[in-house]
Amino acid sequence: MEHTDTRESLLDAAETLFSAHGIEAASLRQITQHAGANLAAVNYHFGSKDGLVRAVFSRRLRPLTEERIRLLEQADLDAEDAIEQVLTAFLTPILRVLKESPEGVRGFGRLMGRVFSEPSEEVRKMVFEEFRESIDRYLEAFRTILPHLEEAERMWRFHFVAGAMSHTIACTQMLERFSEGRCTASDPGEALRQMVTFLAAGLRAPSRTQAN
C-alpha cells in the first residue's frame, strides 16, 4: 500500500529533473507532468516538496550506506592491500547505484555530487545524517590501517577521498570535455581503478611527523 505506481513515477521524475535543473529550479508542475500525474500528487504522497526531496535521497542512500558497511566488514584490514580494499568498499557501491539509476552517472550522480554543497541547509543536514554512520565506520577503519597518521591528517585525507569521488561522479562531463573524449566515466570499472590507484597512494603518503 506504501508504494503506488504514482509514488515511484514521481520519485523517478523528481530524480531526473532535480539532477538536470537543480532542486530549486525543478518545479512541481514539471515533475508531475513528467510523471504523468496531477499537480497535487506530490503534496498528497509526500506532504510537500521538501518531503519529496527527502524521499528521493533516502531511496538511493539507504541501500548505499548498507552496502558500504557490508563491504567494509568483508575487507581484510590486516592485508597488505588493506587500503585498496577499503577504498574499493567505499567506492564500489556508489558506482553501482549510479549504474542502476535511470540516467546513470548523469542522473543521480550529478545530484549526489552536488548535494554536499547544496545551498539548502535542510538538504545538507539530511544527507549528512544519512551518511554519518558509514563515515564513522570508515574513519575507524582508517584508524586501524593508517595508525601512524595524526588524527587530523587522517580526516583531511578522508576528506580528499570524498572530494575526488564526489567530483568524479558530479563532473564527469567536465573531464570528458577537456580530455576531448579520452576519459569517460561511463565505464565505472575504469573510473574505480584510476581512483583507487591515486587515492591509495595519497593515503600512503608519509605523515608530517615522520622522517621522509
Added chain:
Amino acid sequence: MEHTDTRESLLDAAETLFSAHGIEAASLRQITQHAGANLAAVNYHFGSKDGLVRAVFSRRLRPLTEERIRLLEQADLDAEDAIEQVLTAFLTPILRVLKESPEGVRGFGRLMGRVFSEPSEEVRKMVFEEFRESIDRYLEAFRTILPHLEEAERMWRFHFVAGAMSHTIACTQMLERFSEGRCTASDPGEALRQMVTFLAAGLRAPSRTQAN
C-alpha cells in the same frame, strides 16, 4: 566611469547571497536591498540577472587565472619537487582569492566549489571557458613532469586534484563538522600543506603500464 559604487555594491551583495542561498534562490530583490540599491539597478548595470552572474565570476576568476599562470611560469619543472611546486602554484591563488573575498572561504569559496556542478548550462560553460587556458597550461606542465603516465591517466589524476581542491573549498563545514573541530580550513596554510602532501603522492603513483 565603468565602476560606480552601485556596481561594486551589487557585485558584493550578489557574491554573498549567491554563496549563501545559491544563484537561483538569491533574488534580485534581496540582492539590491542588501546592496542598498534600487531593484532595477541590476538590469540597468548588467542587463539581466545572467549578466550579473557572469560579472560576479569574472571579477574573481580573471585575476585567479592570471596568477595561476604566473606562478606556474615561475616553477622549476626540472626540480626534484616539481610536482609540489606545480601543485602549490595551482592551489595558492585560489586560497588567496578566498582569503580576500568578503566572507572568506564561506563566501566565494562555497560558490566556487559549487560551480562545476551548477545546474545551469550557461554558468558552467562560462566558468569552463574562463578556466580553459590555465587548465591547458597545467596539463602541459604535468606532461613534462609526469612523462611516464598515459595521457588518460594524467587527465584522471588532474581531475582528482581539481576534485580535492573543489571539495575542500566548497565543503569545509562538512570537514569541520565530522572532525568535530579538529580540522579547519580557515587556516589556508594548513589546508595547502595537507593537499600538496596527499595529491603529490597520488600523482606519483606508478602508471598502470609500469611494473610495481
Added chain:
DNA sequence: GTATGATTCAAACGGTCGTTTAAAACGCGA
C-alpha cells in the same frame, strides 16, 4: 449494489520572481 476509504482531479489562492517603463533626480560642461 452500495458504502467507505484511498487516490486523482481541475481550479484557485497568495506570493515571489525577473523584467520593463516612464518619470524623477543627479552630475557636470558650456
Added chain:
DNA sequence: TCGCGTTTTAAACGACCGTTTGAATCATAC
C-alpha cells in the same frame, strides 16, 4: 543657469511558484 546624458526611483507587468480545496473517481469489502 541651462541643457543633456547618466543614474536612480516607484510602480506595474505577466509568469511561475508551492500549496490548498472540495468535488470526482476509483478500488474494495460487505
